[in-house]
Every structure is written in C-alpha cells, then in structure tokens.
Amino acid sequence: MQNKDSFLQQLKLENQKVQQALMNLIECYKVINSTLELDEVLKKIMYFALNIAHNADAGFIQLYEEHSDKLIIKSYVGFNDNIESLKVSIGESITGKVFRDGNVRLIDTKEKIYESMADTGEENLNCINNSCKHQDIKSILSLPISFGTNRIGVMTLHRYDIKHSISEMDLLLLQSFASQAAIAIHNAKLHTEAQNSLREITSLSKKLKKTNGLLAKKMTIHNHLTRLSIQNKGLDAIIVEMNKQMEKKVFYADYINGKCIPAQKSHIVRSLDDMFFLFTNKSEPAFVSVSDTVQTNCYVYPIRSGSSSFLGCLIVEGSLPLSELDHLIIEQGAPILTLEIMKLRSQTEVMYKKTYEKYQQFLKTKKPQQAAISAKDLGINNHHFLQTALIELDGNVDLHSLENEAFLLLTYLEKKLPLENSLLFSHNNKITFFSSSHNNDCEKHFIDVIKNNISWWNQRFTVKARAGISTGVYYPGEAVENHEKAEKALLHLKKQNNKGVLHYKDIGISRLFLHHHSEEITSYLHETFSLLWTEQDENSELLHTMVMYVQNNRSMTLTAKDLHIHTNTLYNRIKKIEKLVELDFNNYEDYLKMELAVYLYKAFVV
The missing domain is CATH 3.30.450.40 (GAF domain)
Structure with a gap:
C-alpha cells in the first residue's frame, strides 16, 4: 500500500514537471515571437534552449548562407568571439551532417565526438578549440532547424559535466522548440528583408527625387545658357x-x-x-x-x-x-x-580671309595709284621700305589643330611686332606679316622679333615653325616682288626640311634652283658624279674626299689635314676621282661643273 502511494506521489510529481515544462515551452514560444529583429530573436532562442536543456553549458546557432553554401554562426553562449569564424560546409563535421540529413545527433562520449569530427577542416577545428579553451566537451546535442521541408540551420548544445545528461523529455522539448524557433527565425528574416527592401525603396525614392531635381536644374541651366548664346550676349x-x-x-x-x-x-x-x-x-x-x-x-x-x-x-x-x-x-x-x-x-577666320583676299589684290595691283588705294583699304600708308615675313607651321596633326596653333603663334607675335602701318593675319595654316615704313631702321628689330619667337616656339611645341623673310626698298605697284622673295626663302627651308628663320638675301646661289624639281637635281648629280655616285655609297671615301677638296677651294694641304691623310694619298685620290667622273679639274668648266654639283649635293641632298 505504501509502495502504491509512493508510486502515485512520484507520478504526480512527474506530471507536474511535464506541465511546468510545457508551460515554460509555451512561454518560450511567446517570448521568441515577441520581436521581429533577427539578431534579437536568435539571442532569445539560444537563451531559452539552454534553459530547456538544464544540463547544457554552452551552445550556438548556425544558419545556412546560400551565396557561400556554408553554415554561419549567428548566435552563441559559452564561447569566446573566436567561434564567429566558424564556417562549416554541408556534410562537414557534426553540424554539417545534421543539416545535410536532418537527423538529430546526441553524442555522449568524448571519443565518439572526436570520431564524428574527424572530417572537420583544420581551420574550423582550430576555431572550435580556440573558442572553448580549458573546457573538455563531454557530450553534444545537435538539432536541425527546419521551416516546413526547408532546413534553415542547426542548433548545437555542449555539455562539460559527465554526471548529468540530457533527458529524453529535454530532447523532445528541444525538438519542439526547434520547430517553433524555425518559425520565429523565418518571420524575423521576412521582416528583415521587408525592412531592407523598404530602406532600399526609400533610398531609391530619395535618389530619384534628387535626380529629377538635378535633371530639372540641368534643363533650366542648359536653356538659360543657350538663350544667352542665341542672343549673342558673348x-x-x-x-x-x-x-x-x-x-x-x-x-x-x-x-x-x-x-x-x-x-x-x-x-x-x-x-x-x-x-x-x-x-x-x-x-x-x-x-x-x-x-x-x-x-x-x-x-x-x-x-x-x-x-x-x-x-x-x-x-x-x-x-x-x-x-x-x-x-x-x-x-x-x-x-x-x-x-x-x-x-x-569663325568671325576671326572670316576677317582674316577678307584681309588675305585684299592683300592678294594689293599684290596683284601694278599701277602705283591703284596700289596706293589698295594699301589704304588695308589700313597701310605706302612708304619706301617693305618688310614681309611668311610663317608656316608643320607637324603630324590635323589641319584644324595646325590652324589652331597658327592662331596661338599669331597672338604671341601680336604682342611683340609693331602693328602700326602693318598687317598680321593667318590663313590656311600660314601667318603673314607685312609692313611699310619710311626706312630700314627697324629692319633688325623686325628680324630679331621673328627669330626669337620662332626659336621660342620650336623649343616648346611639337608643331614646328619656319619663316621666310624679305625686306627691301618699295616702289609702288611692286610689293609682290618682296612677297615672292619671302615665299622663296620659306620654300628653301621647306625643301631642306629645316625649321627656323631664313632671309631671302641669305639663300645665296640656291635661289636659282628653288623651283627645280628634286628629281632634276638628283639627275644632274648622277650625271656629274658618274661612277663615283652610282657604284659606291653616297658617303664613300672618294665622294667625301671630293666634297672636302671643293670646300677647301682646291687646297691640297688643308684637305689632307682635314682628312688626316698624306698629300700624296690625296693626290692619288683626286686623280682617281677625275678618272671616274671623266673630268679634268684643271679645266675651268669641268671644275665649275663639279663645284656646282658639290654645292647642290650639300644644299639639297645631305
């Protein structure tokens, strides 16, 4: 009878424990569903899981991260911060297997625990050991967290005390709790996603409003500035x-x-x-x-x-x-x-074009009285001395860029050249300066200004400049002669592929050959140098000797000294050259022919 009373008393106590446990579980459900903030929900789930499993000492929750395909720590108790680095692949270690097959794992011996963790990666193993230092794991309970048929994570509890184990009732309660926790996590995730979407929509709305404001401002600014341009406000x-x-x-x-x-x-x-x-x-x-x-x-x-x-x-x-x-x-x-x-x-170009056309008309006018009228139309009073400079730019750029550079150089020249009774304009990549003065007193200044500016320009810019200059006494109706001389000086620089400045008077005898085609000059050199040219290189020993001999005015001593050879050797070379070119240098016409050939060779070939 006493045994029966004792059994009934024990049964009553067990029933009370179950009822209390169920009441606590219901309370847990209420609490974890009382918030929709994911981090807060996870903390509460972890707290109540440890309360349900009275004998558990530590635990953590891992959620599946789709983009990395790993289980990531989201909440933990009883571990240090090193646990946050734990990232478990599906099927790896204990928790990876629980997530993969959805089965609860309760392992209650140290040997079996480490046997189940045999496939854990070295980095994850170090992470676990470092996060629970000085603690010896005696048993592990790992449960899947599933929302319907979709597994979303794993909840794991550690026990360090061998004396107590997780009861069957605790296990059932934890399984029930895990199902409810999955619902709470799912709802919190939805809430977080909704909040993120709301923030994103709000942010996009603000950006759109700002963009629309800027577009409206853009149109206002564009229309206002365009109106100023159309109205020629400048x-x-x-x-x-x-x-x-x-x-x-x-x-x-x-x-x-x-x-x-x-x-x-x-x-x-x-x-x-x-x-x-x-x-x-x-x-x-x-x-x-x-x-x-x-x-x-x-x-x-x-x-x-x-x-x-x-x-x-x-x-x-x-x-x-x-x-x-x-x-x-x-x-x-x-x-x-x-x-x-x-x-x-464009307005400047039109003005320069008109000036160019008037200037060309002035050059073509031969009658003195009409020439004076044309000059006055250009703003120039006819005086007795003319100065003309033609400046051309040359470079590996398009025509628009060349014209642009010509405008720039013209601007620099405007600041230095005397513009009174003169013209300065640009047309087709060529700058023209023309002036008329009482005498040649300012000729040196004019030439120095042109030289200095061209030199400065060529040192600074890749587009190179060259200038032909002509100065001289002016007779009404004959300005074109001065202009043509400047053109010849420019042409001579161009043929020699030189930059810089050249005055017509410094061209010398080359002026006689300016309008000869290069093929004609080359043909003359072939004929004159004969075998000396055709059968040996241009810089051959004999050709070089011939050039030095002519340049030293037939001086055997100077030529031998310049060539670093004996005069007898030079004499033999000269005789050999005479034989090759079939000329006698003692004959005036033969030597003049060779002298002219050497000059042309130096002026137009070398």
Whole structure:
C-alpha cells in the first residue's frame, strides 16, 4: 500500500514537471515571437534552449548562407568571439551532417565526438578549440532547424559535466522548440528583408527625387545658357551666369590669347602657359596643383573643339571635390562655351580671309595709284621700305589643330611686332606679316622679333615653325616682288626640311634652283658624279674626299689635314676621282661643273 502511494506521489510529481515544462515551452514560444529583429530573436532562442536543456553549458546557432553554401554562426553562449569564424560546409563535421540529413545527433562520449569530427577542416577545428579553451566537451546535442521541408540551420548544445545528461523529455522539448524557433527565425528574416527592401525603396525614392531635381536644374541651366548664346550676349555673359549658378567660382582661361574671363589676379594666372602645356592633349578634367610663390590647387576642365583643337580651360580653385550641382553646371556650360568660342573663331577666320583676299589684290595691283588705294583699304600708308615675313607651321596633326596653333603663334607675335602701318593675319595654316615704313631702321628689330619667337616656339611645341623673310626698298605697284622673295626663302627651308628663320638675301646661289624639281637635281648629280655616285655609297671615301677638296677651294694641304691623310694619298685620290667622273679639274668648266654639283649635293641632298 505504501509502495502504491509512493508510486502515485512520484507520478504526480512527474506530471507536474511535464506541465511546468510545457508551460515554460509555451512561454518560450511567446517570448521568441515577441520581436521581429533577427539578431534579437536568435539571442532569445539560444537563451531559452539552454534553459530547456538544464544540463547544457554552452551552445550556438548556425544558419545556412546560400551565396557561400556554408553554415554561419549567428548566435552563441559559452564561447569566446573566436567561434564567429566558424564556417562549416554541408556534410562537414557534426553540424554539417545534421543539416545535410536532418537527423538529430546526441553524442555522449568524448571519443565518439572526436570520431564524428574527424572530417572537420583544420581551420574550423582550430576555431572550435580556440573558442572553448580549458573546457573538455563531454557530450553534444545537435538539432536541425527546419521551416516546413526547408532546413534553415542547426542548433548545437555542449555539455562539460559527465554526471548529468540530457533527458529524453529535454530532447523532445528541444525538438519542439526547434520547430517553433524555425518559425520565429523565418518571420524575423521576412521582416528583415521587408525592412531592407523598404530602406532600399526609400533610398531609391530619395535618389530619384534628387535626380529629377538635378535633371530639372540641368534643363533650366542648359536653356538659360543657350538663350544667352542665341542672343549673342558673348563669352563674358555665359561665364558670369555660370558663376551665379555655381557654389564655387569658375573662370575661363583662353589658350589662344592667354586671357582669363573674368579677369583674374590669382597665382594660377602666372602658370597658365604650363597648365595649357599640360592639358593641350587631354580631354578629361583633373585636379592639379600649381606652384608659383604660393601653391594653389584647382580643378581644370579642358575645352576642346571636337577631339582635335584645344581651346582653353574652365578652372575652379580649391582642392575639395565639386558638388553635383557644380559638376552639372560645368558639363552643361562647356559645350555652349565651346560653341561660343567657335563662333568667335569663325568671325576671326572670316576677317582674316577678307584681309588675305585684299592683300592678294594689293599684290596683284601694278599701277602705283591703284596700289596706293589698295594699301589704304588695308589700313597701310605706302612708304619706301617693305618688310614681309611668311610663317608656316608643320607637324603630324590635323589641319584644324595646325590652324589652331597658327592662331596661338599669331597672338604671341601680336604682342611683340609693331602693328602700326602693318598687317598680321593667318590663313590656311600660314601667318603673314607685312609692313611699310619710311626706312630700314627697324629692319633688325623686325628680324630679331621673328627669330626669337620662332626659336621660342620650336623649343616648346611639337608643331614646328619656319619663316621666310624679305625686306627691301618699295616702289609702288611692286610689293609682290618682296612677297615672292619671302615665299622663296620659306620654300628653301621647306625643301631642306629645316625649321627656323631664313632671309631671302641669305639663300645665296640656291635661289636659282628653288623651283627645280628634286628629281632634276638628283639627275644632274648622277650625271656629274658618274661612277663615283652610282657604284659606291653616297658617303664613300672618294665622294667625301671630293666634297672636302671643293670646300677647301682646291687646297691640297688643308684637305689632307682635314682628312688626316698624306698629300700624296690625296693626290692619288683626286686623280682617281677625275678618272671616274671623266673630268679634268684643271679645266675651268669641268671644275665649275663639279663645284656646282658639290654645292647642290650639300644644299639639297645631305
């Protein structure tokens, strides 16, 4: 009877424990579903799982990460932070196998635990050992977390005390709890995704609103600047309007005339030539640092006509990035600015073309009175001395770029040459300077200015310049002769592929051969040098000897000295040359023929 009462009492206590456990489980459900923040849900699940399994000392939750195809630690208790590095592949170790097959694993001996972990990667094994130092695992319970038929993770509990084990009831409760935890995790994930989507939509909405605002601003700026251009308000008005709209101040630096709009007193102005040199072949804007007496940072936006001609730069001082609005204004203003500059350039080209045509008409006029009228139409009073310079640019660039460089060189010349009673214009890549004065007093200054500017240009630019000059007394109606002499000087430089400056009077005898074709001159040299030319190289020993002999005016002593040979050796060479070319150098006409051939060889071949 007493045994029966004792059994009933024990059964009553067990029933109370079960009821209490069930009440606690229901309470757990309520708590873990009371929030939708994923991190908070996972922390609560871990806390209540340890409460349900009274004898568990530590635990962690891993969730499956699709993009890495691994189980990632999301919440843990009883481990240090090293556990966060644990990333388990499907089928790896204990938890990987639980996730793969969906079966609970309860392992209650140390040997079986390490046997089940035999395939754990070295990095993961070190991570586990480092995260639970000084703790000896006695048993492990690992349960799958599944939402319906979809496994989403694994919950694992560790026990370090051998005396107590997880009861069958605790296991059943944990399995039930895991199912409910899966629902809570799923709901929290949905909430997180919804929140992220909401934030993304809100962010996109703000960006769209901002973009629409910028587009509206863009259209307003474009229409306003275009209206200024259509109304011919000019370059200054466009730059002023851009400054009104921008947060930072901007100015335009013109490559051709070196001026700034609006006028600047900045340190940058003193370094404009260097800045132009840096951006001549660039299309993309950039921040640069300019050092003069003071270091200045600025944003430089190159202005180009298509992909060829460099026109100038829009410059904003400061090292901080430009705002979106400032970028927008510069990008909208640049093409309109380019159009305005090209309009001005076209007007200048038309003016230069008219000047060129009037100048050509003046050159063609032979009657003195009509020539005087034509000169006055050009703004020139006829005087007794003429100065003409023809400057041509040559380089491996397109015609638009050559014309652009011609405008630039012309601008430099304008600052140095006397423009009173003179013409200075550019046409078809050629600059013409023509002036009329009372006498030749300023001739040296005129020539020095041309030489200095051409020399400066050729040192700095890849497009090379050459100039032909002619000066002389003027007789009304005969200006064309002075012009033609300048053309011949330029032609001589061009034929010799030389740059620099040449005055017509310095051409010498070569003027007689300027209009001869190179084939005609080469043919004459072949005939004169005969076998000396055709059967041996141009720089052969005999040819070189012949050239030195003629240049030293037939002096045997000087020629032998220059060639570092004995006079007897030289004598034998000369005789051999005479035999090869079938000429007698003691005969005046024969030697003159050879002398002329040597001159042509040096002037047009070497």
